[in-house]
Amino acid sequence: MVALIFYAWAAVVWANHVRFHAVERLGDDRVVFRISWDHAWRLPPDVAPSNHDAVWVFGKSFHPRRHVRILSAHSPDLDANVPDDGTGVMLKMKNFGQNPVVDALCTLNVSVAEPIQTIRLYAVEMVYVPQGAFYLGDGASKFALCAGDGQALKIASEAGLDTGTTAQTLATGAVHLPERPLPPAYPKGFDAFYVMKYEASQRQYADFLNSLTFDEQTERMNTNAPIGANVLLTGNPRRNGIVMAQRGDGIQPCLVALDGDGDGIFDEAEDGASRACNGLAWQDAAAFLDWAALRPMTELEFEKLCRGPAYPLPKEYPWGTPYAKNAVEIVDDGTVYESVSDTPAPGEGLANHGGRFDEAFVWGPLRCGFAARETTGRVEAGAGFYGAFELGGNVWEPCVSVKSTAFDGKRGNGELFNGASDVAGWPGPEGVILRGGGWNSLVVNDLDYEFRDLAVSDRFYFNLVHNVRRNTTGVRGAGNF
């Protein structure tokens, strides 16, 4: 269900449900691979939410070190779409249906400005959110956005959006509002976009760290951590298992690995590679997204992703009801099957929130997609309308706030500047807002309870400047392709 990496024409390493097979280099400019993933879908227009899932594949070369430009892609088995900037290829099922993708063949024609020695391919599972109107704000959650008349605001185009007192404007009473209208270029969620099906996993973030130079790593992790120590968080890493495996020396980069069970043996099956990655400051999240040629989502897109086109229910969670079942009883801890045995009552969504009072000290994020089972529907699995998981709970997710009016949805180009993102228009930590709650969010099934972090429209953290590595906070990327 998450990503993975593999080395071109070498061994296959897989983290969860996406697998590369039979990677082969044909001449300088062609890479051929086979790819599989489970639970793929492509729904016809008359079956809601009439969308599809997809996998975003991109490559990095290491001698020289650069993002691989893809000129074209061909697949007899999948739809393969290369965006104009050539930063990757978006793969989806050719035909309508719901089934696993098995051994699908794909050929990439890559640009070879300089001779390339090693290419690594990376994959991120995505969900397509189709173009369409939706409602913003539920009129009840803390500091929620809404229309000037106090009702939900219908977003029916990408036209500029001003604050004011009418049903067509953002209410001036809300906090953290733009100082000028949201321009047409600011992504409002009406236009179609792709978004990551899951929060970024610890394997994905470790792969990112391992692709950086030593100097870049000094910006993104603790390069002085002893072997076996966490490289992102000091103190209790809260189920984050990304540890130092090999120290760098200022020229050779460090190598990080997963050791979720803390036994000093790295990259074992139970080392939590598929858990959501916590411990990311905004600067880390932004660097990861630029590197992956994705972008952050806006808080408007976050609400559409959760709610779909439905009219908002007061204080509802991303699965469409205001009731949650806390996930606490872990099974298969640390593995690709990690889940919980807790069973939600009808109308409750299963979500990782509220800690675990008897063992609060050991709590933290669970596996990406832990609540999805073959037989459960959207509500029980705690999924958003379009099939994205853990939008409520697990890790808090940084979104571009409505205050950041310079944001125009530009995706990253795969290249960092001194280990940091450098995309024009992306906000700094004061211009993002954390949404959706995390593993420690105390929410209860009492609608009058004041704190409801997991609610779709909740903006409790409107004034938090997200510039430190919180053990509750991760990242999910988006993009227009």
Ligand SMILES: [Ca+2]
């Ligand atoms: Ca271990």
Ligand SMILES: [Ca+2]
């Ligand atoms: Ca072990």
Ligand SMILES: [Ca+2]
């Ligand atoms: Ca989340």
Ligand SMILES: [Ca+2]
């Ligand atoms: Ca860049």
